[in-house]
Amino acid sequence: MKHKPVIVLMPGLGDGLEKMAGIQKTLSEKNRVCSYDRLGEGASDQPDGPQTFAGSGKILTGVIDRVAGHRPVVLAGHSLGGMIAARYAPGHRDRVKGVVLMDATSPTSVADVTNAIPESATGPAAELRAQTLQVDRGDNPEKLLITDGKVRSAGDIPVAVIQHGKKYLAAFPEYGPRLEEDWAKGQREWLAISHHSKLITATNSEHYIYVDQPDLAVKTIQRVTSEAAR
Template identity: 60%
Template structure:
C-alpha cells in the first residue's frame, strides 16, 4: 500500500520537473523551475515521511478522534517483520527508546503510547483489554502492510498475548517480557487474604484498585485462565530472576511463586513457545538486562521471517 503511494508521488514530481525544463527558454526561468520543484520534492518527502511504514521519528496517529503518539525507526529489512514494542502500565514509549534504537540498526522498529500513557490522549472513559487491542490494531495498520512481531513488557505483554490470536494473519511472533499474568488479580487475592494487615493489605488494595481501572489507562484487567493460541508462531516468554516480589513481608515468596506460574501459563499462546529467566533482572528486563531482550526479539524476528 505505502510503496504504491510513494511510487505515484515520485512519478508525478518527475513529470512536473520535466515540464518546467522543456517549457522555459531562459536560464533564470530554468533555475526558478528547479527551485520550485525542489520545494515540491521536500514537501512531498515530508508528507511521505509521515505516511506509515517509512516515517522516522515520532508522529500523532488519529484513532477514532483520539491522538496516539507513535515512534518508528530503522529501515524495513527484506522479508523481515516490523517489530512493535509495547510498554507496561504507567510507562510511555520512552522507556523502550534504548531498546528501539539498538534493534533498529537491523530492523524496522516502532513503539507507541497507549491511551492514558506518555503523549497520547487520555481515554474518554473506562477501557477493557479488548479496547486497547483496537488501538493496537490501528497502530499496526499504520506501521506495516505485512507481518509484525509484538514485544511487550508487563501489561504490554498481556495485551500482546491477548491480541495475537485474533490477528494471526499479521502477528507472526511474540516476545513477552515479564508479562502480567493472565490470572494476576485472582493470584494476588488468593495469596493475600482480605484479613491481611500492614504491607500485605496495602499491596492487595493497591493492586485490586489498579486492575479494576484506577490506573492511567483506566483499563480494567480481569483474570482469565484461558490463554488462546495464536498457532505455532515463534514465542519467547522471559521472566525476572531477581525476586523483587519476595521483599513483600509475609507474602513475598508466594507472590513470586504465582508470578512464575503466570509466566508458564503464557506458554499456551503458541505451540512454539519457550520460557527463560533473566537471572540478573527485576521486572524491567529490557532495562536491567537489555541484551537478553534484544537477543530474544532478534531471534523471534529471524524465525518469523523464515
C-alpha cells in the same frame, strides 16, 4: 520474497514509549521498529472512559495498519504491554507472526493477589492488595479494566517468555514467596500461546528486564523476528 516483520514494542502500565527508547535504538539498526503510547500514557490522549482489552486491541490494529501496512509484525511487550500483546495475538494470526513477553502480567493476576494475600491481611500487605485491586478495576492511567482470562493459542508462531530471575517479590513480608510462585506460574501459563514457545530466565533482572539486561531482551526479540521471517 517474504517481508521481514516489523517489531512493535509495548511498554508496561505507567510507562511511556521513551522508556523503551534504548532497546528500540539498538533493534532499529537491523529491523524496522515501532513503539507507541497507549491512551492515557505518554503523549497520547486521555481515554474518554473505562477501556477494555478489546478497545486496546482496536488501537493496536490501527497502529499496525499505519506502521506495517501489509507486513507481518512481532509484538514485544513488557508487563501489562505483554499481557495486551498475548491477548491480541490469538485473534490476529494473519498479522502477528511472533511474540516476546518480558515479565508479562500474569494471565491470572487478579486471582494471584487475592489468593496470596487474604482480605484479613494488615499493614503493607493489605495496602498492596487494595492498591492492586484498585488498579485492576480501572484506577490506572489507561483506565483499563484488567481481568483474568484463559490463555488462547495463536498457533505455532515463535514465542519467547522472559521471566525475572531476581526474586524481588519474595522480599515482601509474609506473602512474598507465594506472590513470586504465582508470578512464575503465570509466566509458564503464557507458553500456551504457541506450540513453538520458549521460557527464558533473566538471571540478573527484576521486573524491568529490558533495562536490567537489555542485551538479552534485544537478542531474544531479534531471534523471534528472524524465526518469524522464515
